[in-house]
Amino acid sequence: xxxxxxxxxxxxxxxxxxMTIAIGGWATRxxxxxxxxxxxxxxxxxxxxxxxxxxDVGILAACGKLRLLVFAFVSMDQIPIEPHFRxxxxxGLEVWEMDEGMLHWGLRAAAMGLPFLPTRVGIGTAIADDPxxxxxxxxxxxxxxxxxxxxxxxxxxxLHVHRSDEKGNVLxxxxxxFFDELMARAAEQTFVTTEQxxxxxxxxxxxxxxxxxxxxxxxxxVAEVPFGAHPTSAAPDxxxxxxxxxxxxxxxxxxxxxxxxxxxxxxxxxxxxAVGGADAIRAIPAPNx
Numbered sequence: 504x505x506x507x508x509x510x511x512x513x514x515x516x517x518x519x520x521x522m523t524i525a526i527g528g529w530a531t532r533x534x535x536x537x538x539x540x541x542x543x544x545x546x547x548x549x550x551x552x553x554x555x556x557x558x559d560v561g562i563l564a565a566c567g568k569l570r571l572l573v574f575a576f577v578s579m580d581q582i583p584i585e586p587h588f589r590x591x592x593x594x595g596l597e598v599w600e601m602d603e604g605m606l607h608w609g610l611r612a613a614a615m616g617l618p619f620l621p622t623r624v625g626i627g628t629a630i631a632d633d634p635x636x637x638x639x640x641x642x643x644x645x646x647x648x649x650x651x652x653x654x655x656x657x658x659x660x661x662l663h664v665h666r667s668d669e670k671g672n673v674l675x676x677x678x679x680x681f682f683d684e685l686m687a688r689a690a691e692q693t694f695v696t697t698e699q700x701x702x703x704x705x706x707x708x709x710x711x712x713x714x715x716x717x718x719x720x721x722x723x724x725v726a727e728v729p730f731g732a733h734p735t736s737a738a739p740d741x742x743x744x745x746x747x748x749x750x751x752x753x754x755x756x757x758x759x760x761x762x763x764x765x766x767x768x769x770x771x772x773x774x775x776x777a778v779g780g781a782d783a784i785r786a787i788p789a790p791n792x
Contacts, residue, residue, distance in 0.1 A: 507671045509724040511771060514694045515541045517724070518659060521570070523551040525610070525690055527662035527683040528735065530557040530578045531743045533675070535663040535696050537731035540767050540774065542568060553610075553657055555603070555682065557735060558751060561587035562767065564596060565759065572596060573655060575603040579748050580792065586752050601630055609655035610682055613689035621649040660690035663732045664716060665740060667697040671722030672706055674714040677738050684717055692723040696731040698740055728771050730784050742787045747778060 515538070518524070528534035539559045542550075543566040550568050554560055556577035563569050565587040577588040592598065601609075604624040612620040621639055625631045631650060641647040662683045665676040673695055675683065687693040708715055730737075734744035734751065754762040765777050775781065 506669045507722060507725050508669050508700060509694070509726050511537055511541045511696065511726045511728060514538060514661075514724055514726055515545050515547070517692070517694065518542070518545075518547055520547060521549045521551075522547075522658045523553065523656070525553040525657035525660040525686040526556075526559050527660065527681065527686055528557070528559070528732070529555045529679070529681045530576070531580050531735045531748065532557075532679075533663050533677055533681070533683075533732050533737055534559045534735040535661045535731065536733060536735060537696050537726075537728040537771050537774070538661050538663075538694070539563060543767050553606075553655060553686075555606070556588065557585060558587075558748065561585040561751075564588050564591035566763070566767070569596060571599065573599045573601075573606070575601055575606045579752065580743075581745060581790070582748060582752050599633070599635065601625065602628070605630070605650075605652050606655065607682060607685070608652040610685040610689050612652060612654035613656040614685045617654060619651040619653050622652050623649060624652075625650050655689065657686065657690045658692070660686040660693040662687065662693060662695045662716075663737065664695050664697050665699075665737060666706060667695060667700055667722075667725045667727075668703045668706055669700060669725070670703065671695075671719035671725055672703060672708060673697065673716050673719075673722060673725070674706055674711055675716050676714055676740075680716060687717045687721050693717075693721055694724045694726070695722060696726045696728040698727075698729055698731065698737060700725065700727045730775055730781065731771070733775075733778060733784055736790075738789070741784050742789050744778070744784065744787055745790060
């Protein structure tokens with residue numbers, strides 16, 4: 504009951520075809536890439552993915568795992584449009600596109616147990632023409648018409664954190680937690696990969712309260728996967744691997760087959776060896792944005 508440690512494959516075994524999965528992180532920052540690669544090499548299919556996307560979306564799209572993508576963007580920062588997502592989208596991948604603020608508000612509504620939250624975001628744009636968005640009229644004297652942003656509720660949230668204990672207390676040590684907390688509160692279950700499992704005392708929760716993402720009751724399972732966010736960043740532990748991302752982005756045809764065999768179709772230790780090992784990742788300098 505109090506030991507939530509699992510393997511990556513055991514987490515993937517909790518997933519099923521057709522699920523709606525929220526993937527934490529932002530573009531090239533703190534993505535649960537070890538979990539993404541495990542899903543990519545599994546038999547799962549017809550997934551709906553919710554993401555502020557990066558290579559997580561690109562890999563799952565290229566491996567044919569997606570039925571629907573709910574997203575605000577899919578970018579790798581220095582590589583503005585994720586090329587594997589772009590190829591899937593041009594080939595007909597179904598999407599529900601929205602503004603970053605709308606996705607935030609949809610997750611927040613679900614996290615609060617509300618059917619929707621009113622917003623001005625999206626009004627006056629083509630995004631608001633999507634029939635999945637409805638409007639409401641303010642009941643107060645202003646009578647303003649607002650978009651009723653529907654709750655976006657995932658079955659499962661998959662996150663990557665810096666530290667965890669075996670009970671599911673987790674710390675995200677990066678400056679920005681992004682929307683991981685809302686995903687965890689919105690989802691029926693949340694699974695995390697962590698750079699390191701440590702004792703509860705080592706987490707020093709009173710001193711690190713601002714890094715404590717959510718209460719442990721919301722975490723269903725924890726897998727220790729050092730460098731589990733690579734090639735995205737998990738600063739301050741390590742930075743994004745731009746050279747690897749460029750190689751990934753350029754992989755097409757036979758080059759994609761080779762990339763997939765070398766980096767996706769392998770377990771976490773084999774992946775770490777293939778990308779040069781722990782010392783090589785730790786030596787990556789901080790990027791310039």
